[in-house]
Amino acid sequence: MPTPTRNAPLTPVILSGGSGSRLWPLSREHYPKQFQCLNRDDVSLLQETVLRLHGETGSAPPLVICNAAHRFLVAEQLQQIGCTPQRILLEPCARNTAPAVALAALQAAPEALLLVMPADHAIDDLDAFRAAVESGSVLAEAGRLVTFGITPERAHTGYGYIRRGEALGEGGYRVDAFVEKPDAERARSYLESGDYLWNSGIFLFRAERFLAELERLAPAMLTACRAALAAGREDLDFLRVDAEAFAACPSDSIDYAVMEHTREAAVVPMAPGWSDIGAWDAVHELQSRDAPDGNAVHGDVLLHATRNSLVHSHSRLVATVGVDDLVVVETEDAVLVADRHATQDIKRIVERLNQAGRSESRALPQVYRPWGHYRTLALTEGFQVKEIVVNPGQQLSLQMHHHRAEHWVVVQGTAKVTQSQGHGDTEQLSSFLLCEDESTYIPQGTLHRLENPGVIPLRLIEVQTGSYLGEDDIVRFDDAYGRS
Known part of the structure; x- marks a missing residue:
């Protein structure tokens, strides 16, 4: 300048x-x-x-x-x-x-x-x-x-x-x-x-x-x-x-x-x-395209007899055969196939998802939080499995759940777990460390907190069991990010 x-x-x-x-x-x-x-x-x-x-x-x-x-x-x-x-x-x-x-x-x-x-x-x-x-x-x-x-x-x-x-x-x-x-x-x-x-x-x-x-x-x-x-x-x-x-x-x-x-x-x-990257056809124009077929690709993609198309893979192999002027976008929970010249109308799909109250318009499977992120790996009646990643030096809120219990297994890093012990007037908080391949159980109604005291990301698998597994079953008592 x-x-x-x-x-x-x-x-x-x-x-x-x-x-x-x-x-x-x-x-x-x-x-x-x-x-x-x-x-x-x-x-x-x-x-x-x-x-x-x-x-x-x-x-x-x-x-x-x-x-x-x-x-x-x-x-x-x-x-x-x-x-x-x-x-x-x-x-x-x-x-x-x-x-x-x-x-x-x-x-x-x-x-x-x-x-x-x-x-x-x-x-x-x-x-x-x-x-x-x-x-x-x-x-x-x-x-x-x-x-x-x-x-x-x-x-x-x-x-x-x-x-x-x-x-x-x-x-x-x-x-x-x-x-x-x-x-x-x-x-x-x-x-x-x-x-x-x-x-x-x-x-x-x-x-x-x-x-x-x-x-x-x-x-x-x-x-x-x-x-x-x-x-x-x-x-x-x-x-x-x-x-x-x-x-x-x-x-x-x-x-x-x-x-x-x-x-x-x-x-x-x-x-x-x-x-302004206002639609997927603009992404096609923006990204480098292979010659002579005019395609733009991202991720694990195989093309055959495909021309002037954008194919975006996020989590798995996507293959196309004998198509022209398409936009194909794959994420973990949705696949879009659209005429490349009609991508301005994708917002109509989002409107229908919102009208139906579906989550695919609001959040990706990987959900970001101030302490890191989590990803739902399995969800069915009575249990849910999540991968949770806590950034170094960060911590979740001190919280409890009315309707679910949680089982944590550390995959990477070190976890500091704070958990209430006892009942009524004798209830008090205590903390302990979990290393890789170690686990703990958080009973329903137990006050608890998860923290990463280390210098590498903490990854753990959380298995939830209970009659209700929604994110709104969180009662926060203390939170470093002002959410309590």
Whole structure:
């Protein structure tokens, strides 16, 4: 990145509130696409977004806004890449992008330049991206509300467009209009005109300038966000905004609430190899494809007479024979087969799963918790078998169950088990260690806690028996993560 000429610090604002419906079955409500490695094998989309400016001269630590249910996933993924954020703000409910950015702007220094980035986009040419940000910084410091338009590569009907107007200098233009997703004929005319850009959903402006325009254009939204922050509370390393005040906030995007109505909107064109990864056909375009058949594969896959398809295997062999233009995605609990050109409609399947109350829309078989994760290996009436992994130095809550007993067998590492002994006035807690191949039994109604005191992950097999095995049969008495 060139030496910055800006005077104010550049603060990345990471919007990580996605619900995960369009890339089902890999992406789920509790583990949406920003936490997945879809563009690179070594980092998730959220981590990629943070690393675009991480450690760059003139760039401050990021502000991250996320769903409260994802807070520990966000914190863990930031820790994995060595990033300490300014703040992780927790939204109690979804209110679209404008309120989320308002929360960040109220938290930031008034003069800070806020670079607003969705956490689930891919950008491959960092030099082109950073050069565009530098150009936009000059316009933002002058009071403009800057958005970044992607130079279109084809007549795409899945993106909104921006029509650029007169040149403003620094490679930027006045915004003439924001245009909704067009039909194919109109998209072709946009491409031929040369005056239209894809709307990237990335923005840059001074915090105080955005708040001033929000107060002018959507005062009720700003009032609700101020109230939600004022009544918010610290929760470990997070700031949890007030649920009641935030729920009263109007729901709207930055585009609709501010950018389409302000007189100070500017657009900076860029071509950084951008994708919003909005559906599986975008993943097919993004991932390297084998020549000459145009396929993109992941995992244990065998193809024969297969062309222009994406085949993604998570847990077992997937083979295709004699097919064209398909998306095949396999996870442990679901298989998707779709026409590659109809993947925008996958959300209809998710809607039907939600209507039926099925768990496949919400969580993967591997469920993440602040202490680690667990995976259900077998479940039937009367018993359940789980693999539990506890990260080094972490512990589960001190808890008990009304309807089930548990048997733990250590497979790897060392477990510290705390368990109540005796009854009534004589009941007391005692602790002991279990090593590999050792086991213990936790009777129904017994107070207990599991902890990993070692330096390697603790893996154990848990066998549950009882009349009810749901996750809501947990009574917490003490919890390091504020869940009791």
